[in-house]
Amino acid sequence: MSCCTPVSVEIPAGPRSAGKIRTIALVGPPNSGKSTLFNRLTGLRQKVANYPGVTVEQRIGKLSGIGRSDLILIDLPGIYSLNSYSEDARVAVDVLKGMMPGTPSPDAVLLVLDSMHLSRQLMLAGPVLALGLPTLILLNMTDVMEARNGEVDSLALAQELRAPVAKISATRGTGMDAISIFVARKTEQIHRPLELPIMGNAASYRQWATGVSTRTKYKAPLSSETTRRLDRVLLHRAWGPLIFLAVVVTLFQAVFTLGQPLSDGFQALLDNAGMRVGALLPAGWIQSLLIDGVWKGVSAILVFLPQILLLFLFIGVLEDSGYLARAALIADRVMRAIGLNGKAFIPLLSAYACAVPAIMSTRTIENKRDRFATILVTPFMTCSARIPIYLLIIAAFIPNRPVLGAFLGMRAAVMLGLYLLGFVAALATARLLKSSILKASSAPFILELPQYRLPTLRSLGLRLLDRAKVFVKQAGTVILAVTLVLWLLSHIPTHGGMFPQLADSWIGKLGQWIEPVIRPLGFNWKIGIGLLTSVLAREVIVGTLGTLYGGDPATGNMTLQAAIRHDLQLGGAIALVVYFALAMQCTSTLAVVKRETNSWKWPAVQFVYMTVLAYVAALATNQIITRFF
Amino acid sequence: MNQAIPPTPVGMIRLMALSKLGIGEEAVVSRLDLPEDVQYHLMHMGFVPEARVTALRRAPAGDPTVYAIDGLEIALRRDTADAIRIRQVGDARPVPKS
Numbered sequence: 001m002s003c004c005t006p007v008s009v010e011i012p013a014g015p016r017s018a019g020k021i022r023t024i025a026l027v028g029p030p031n032s033g034k035s036t037l038f039n040r041l042t043g044l045r046q047k048v049a050n051y052p053g054v055t056v057e058q059r060i061g062k063l064s065g066i067g068r069s070d071l072i073l074i075d076l077p078g079i080y081s082l083n084s085y086s087e088d089a090r091v092a093v094d095v096l097k098g099m100m101p102g103t104p105s106p107d108a109v110l111l112v113l114d115s116m117h118l119s120r121q122l123m124l125a126g127p128v129l130a131l132g133l134p135t136l137i138l139l140n141m142t143d144v145m146e147a148r149n150g151e152v153d154s155l156a157l158a159q160e161l162r163a164p165v166a167k168i169s170a171t172r173g174t175g176m177d178a179i180s181i182f183v184a185r186k187t188e189q190i191h192r193p194l195e196l197p198i199m200g201n202a203a204s205y206r207q208w209a210t211g212v213s214t215r216t217k218y219k220a221p222l223s224s225e226t227t228r229r230l231d232r233v234l235l236h237r238a239w240g241p242l243i244f245l246a247v248v249v250t251l252f253q254a255v256f257t258l259g260q261p262l263s264d265g266f267q268a269l270l271d272n273a274g275m276r277v278g279a280l281l282p283a284g285w286i287q288s289l290l291i292d293g294v295w296k297g298v299s300a301i302l303v304f305l306p307q308i309l310l311l312f313l314f315i316g317v318l319e320d321s322g323y324l325a326r327a328a329l330i331a332d333r334v335m336r337a338i339g340l341n342g343k344a345f346i347p348l349l350s351a352y353a354c355a356v357p358a359i360m361s362t363r364t365i366e367n368k369r370d371r372f373a374t375i376l377v378t379p380f381m382t383c384s385a386r387i388p389i390y391l392l393i394i395a396a397f398i399p400n401r402p403v404l405g406a407f408l409g410m411r412a413a414v415m416l417g418l419y420l421l422g423f424v425a426a427l428a429t430a431r432l433l434k435s436s437i438l439k440a441s442s443a444p445f446i447l448e449l450p451q452y453r454l455p456t457l458r459s460l461g462l463r464l465l466d467r468a469k470v471f472v473k474q475a476g477t478v479i480l481a482v483t484l485v486l487w488l489l490s491h492i493p494t495h496g497g498m499f500p501q502l503a504d505s506w507i508g509k510l511g512q513w514i515e516p517v518i519r520p521l522g523f524n525w526k527i528g529i530g531l532l533t534s535v536l537a538r539e540v541i542v543g544t545l546g547t548l549y550g551g552d553p554a555t556g557n558m559t560l561q562a563a564i565r566h567d568l569q570l571g572g573a574i575a576l577v578v579y580f581a582l583a584m585q586c587t588s589t590l591a592v593v594k595r596e597t598n599s600w601k602w603p604a605v606q607f608v609y610m611t612v613l614a615y616v617a618a619l620a621t622n623q624i625i626t627r628f629f
Numbered sequence: 630m631n632q633a634i635p636p637t638p639v640g641m642i643r644l645m646a647l648s649k650l651g652i653g654e655e656a657v658v659s660r661l662d663l664p665e666d667v668q669y670h671l672m673h674m675g676f677v678p679e680a681r682v683t684a685l686r687r688a689p690a691g692d693p694t695v696y697a698i699d700g701l702e703i704a705l706r707r708d709t710a711d712a713i714r715i716r717q718v719g720d721a722r723p724v725p726k727s
Contacts (some may be wrong), residue, residue: 080673120675206677220700227702231686231695240689329704333690336706444667444709445693446674449702481647 022065023072023104024094027128028112029121030078031450033140037112037170038075039462041065041179060103066180074106077363081205082127088363096131096578108134110179115139115167116451118152118218122209125161135163136182142167143174150221152187157216171456227322227451244330247323251314253412259307260395266306267559270299285491285499291486292550294480300546300560301475301539303389308471309464311387315352316463320455324349328447336445338427340432344374348426351381352419353467355589359596373433375596376606379589380426380582382419384467385538389580390418392542396561418537421581425613479543482533486547502552521579522572522622523617534585538565541580571625575618583614643717648694648710650684657717658682658698663712675699676713 026041027479028034042061063071077088091100098105111128118139129135139154158165164182168175233239239338248500318324329343335345344365351358354377362378365371382390389507394411401410408416448472489507502508518528526548530541545564549555555563564573584590584607593603631649644659658680661668675698676682685695693704705713 080670083669120673120699120701123673206672228685233688235686235695237689329688329693329695330690331687332693332704332706444663445704445706446670446709447693448674449695449704569715 004171017421020186021071021108021134023074023106023110023181024110025071025076025106025109025133026112027092027096027124028078028140028191029080029114029124031448032078032111032112032114032121033170034075034078037110037138037140038073038170040170040173041177042073063183063192066176066183068180068183070103071183072220073110074103077233079124081124096128096133106133108136108183108184110136110138112138112140112170115142115145115150115152116221117459119209119213119220120206122212123205125212126205126208128147129161129163136179137161137163137165139165139167139173143169143172145221148221148224150219152213152218153216157212160212160216169313175288189518224451227245230452231449232406233325234323235329238329240326244327246319249412249416250313252416253312255311255415256309256400256409256411259310262306262310263303263391267299267303270302274299281603287485288491288499288551289487292556293547294483296550296560297483297486297543297547298475301388301479301542305468306469307391308384308387309468311384312353312464312467313460316460317455320453320459322421322450323450325447325449329449332445332447334427338431340370340373340427340430344370344430347374347378348381348423351383354383354385355379355381355586356592359589359592362596372597372602375429375593376433376602377426377430379584379586379606379610380422380429383424383538384471385419385586386580388539388542390415390577391575392545392561392564393577396565397568418577418581421578425582429609474537474539475543478537479540481541482536483543483547486529486533486588487537487551488552490548502548507548520622521618522569522626523576524567524572526567527572527576531585534580536585536587538580538585569626570629571622574625575622578621579614579618582610582617584610643715644649644714646711647682647684647696647713647715648707649706650682650715652684652694655676655681655683655718657718658713659716660714661712663709667709671709671713674703675701676703681717681718 015464026034026038038059038061041063043065059075061075062069063073076092079089079092081089082093082096083089094100095103096106096109098513107130111125112473113125125137137157139152139157142152154165154167164178166175166178166182168178176459194219226490234243274291274295277295278287281287281290318327327349331345339433344362347358347362347365350361358378358381362371362374365374394414398411398414402408403410486507489510490502490505492506493500500503500508503512507529508525511529514528514532515525518531523531526545527546529542534541542560546560547562549558549560549567552563555566560564568576590603590607594600595607597603647656647658650656657659658676658678660678661671661676663671683697685697687694688704693706694710695702695704696710
């Protein structure tokens with residue numbers, strides 16, 4: 001789960017046949033519904049959320065959603081204009097002008113405009129039409145606009161812009177036939193360049209757009225009364241922050257009260273399956289490899305799937321409904337005190353899932369120093385790869401006692417504490433960076449608050465399916481490979497055809513060799529091996545421990561939870577989760593930091609800083625707990 | 630409405646900072662005293678001269694403030710709103726329809 005799902009599309013080679021459309025670019029302002037339309041047209045599942053700036057890179061798919069898988073669709077980041085103001089706008093302009101290496105130059109454009117705010121969105125239509133590519137203008141969300149007493153004369157708009165115009169709803173899938181007809185035509189049939197007035201600055205685009213919307217009888221819809229009414233409560237001086245806190249606490253409590261029984265049931269199912277398969281295999285090294293090695297390792301991590309999905313279901317509802325932007329508004333005061341751009345809040349918040357897409361989404365931050373500071377602190381946010389080890393240690397060592405009555409249990413409180421630890425580390429580091437090497441004047445905070453929307457089951461379902469796929473894939477590849485290697489290393493050298501004791505195996509020797517370094521933290525050598533393997537990705541440690549404890553006769557018959565409780569002291573256990581909260585253990589993140597900062601210096605600094613901090617904090621944790629508890 | 634804005638002497642337009650606009654009050658954007666790139670971004674969000682802007686509500690901590698402009702709700706910190714100059718709705722210059 002250390003990375004978003006990559007999508008590979010083969011780009012057809014060969015000469016272009018003149019006049020035929022082969023590559024289409026999808027263009028539109030932020031939050032205009034482009035990504036939803038892209039998913040519908042291609043059948044791909046791109047993340048869609050109700051806040052601006054979700055797409056930060058171009059994405060490529062085939063138009064298979066309307067039965068034209070011979071055509072390529074490129075989804076571009078949302079842009080307000082073609083004058084590149086931030087990194088994501090620059091990407092869009094490069095692709096449109098055919099200057100993006102590796103991306104085919106588009107022959108046609110689908111321009112998506114949110115009909116709820118048409119007069120302002122039209123400001124983008126001028127420069128896009130001026131590119132001279134055949135363009136179909138899609139007025140998105142016309143159903144909602146018309147339901148709220150808005151109207152527009154789409155025929156007059158088509159005449160005004162000299163380009164075809166279609167009313168669509170990307171969410172409901174209406175109007176897709178207009179796209180099919182458009183892409184089937186020859187380019188010269190639809191290519192009628194627009195004579196634009198000489199323009200250059202925002203004010204003149206604005207004037208032109210206002211003129212067009214007046215002449216096409218555009219009437220903006222009434223703003224949703226529901227949004228205002230909800231904001232009156234959710235952004236209330238006293239209720240706002242209280243509701244924000246209640247939402248966060250409920251989120252974590254639910255992971256334990258609802259998720260734990262699901263996880264336990266799933267574990268019983270997996271154990272049962274392992275036993276049944278094991279009984280079919282002849283006793284010997286194959287059974288040992290498959291059951292004690294691979295199955296114990298892989299199932300140790302799979303059991304956390306229900307809890308992770310539950311967490312993402314709740315977070316998905318918050319994102320899709322539009323509450324996240326309000327959370328950013330409530331948190332802005334804190335962010336400013338630290339010296340971070342308010343916009344940094346959204347990358348930081350999306351890093352609870354995975355730091356990789358979060359780091360890419362920092363491209364919406366215009367100020368370079370602000371952006372680097374955000375990239376450097378993002379991996380401190382508690383990503384979902386940390387959840388398995390947190391849940392394992394908490395379930396093994398923390399009693400399930402109520403803290404605030406039935407509202408907050410001790411386990412949820414510890415989990416919340418670990419999330420806070422990561423957040424505080426991120427803020428403190430940002431403060432440090434901003435007052436030293438990345439000093440900059442504070443960039444402005446400009447945040448669009450979207451209307452509240454009811455999350456759709458389809459969008460939530462796709463999101464969960466995506467998470468589950470990434471998680472299972474990681475268990476089936478990286479973790480599978482690591483457990484295989486571990487099993488092998490823990491069974492050599494053989495003595496006269498007999499497997500060695502775990503402590504005498506190669507892996508045991510390696511563990512004992514590094515043990516002096518980690519003993520002050522309260523870790524034993526098995527944990528040490530876990531720390532080494534989890535440099536690949538954090539969740540690998542649970543698979544590693546599953547294999548190591550499963551292969552040890554002393555603990556082989558216990559559940560992983562019981563085995564860890566048997567082998568670690570409270571101090572070492574808490575030190576372990578503190579270490580995981582702070583350490584940089586993710587090769588995918590290091591790679592994306594290198595790509596985004598264009599230098600090895602920043603990922604190297606980040607790795608050393610986070611590892612040293614994690615070591616010192618874990619050391620302090622173990623020493624304090626051992627001495628005082 | 631607009632009691633917070635003192636009456637304008639004849640023949641003179643009195644400008645004030647957007648940050649001084651009271652909640653629920655409406656005004657007209659007059660000028661943006663900001664670096665060009667920021668100005669550009671704001672203009673695309675609707676903050677153009679002659680646009681009508683209403684202060685909707687303040688964030689729980691008192692800052693940023695949410696403004697309604699051109700059918701959108703945009704939150705700005707006080708230091709940004711300080712640099713946006715506004716004038717009273719009825720004042721001087723004809724306001725184009727928008």
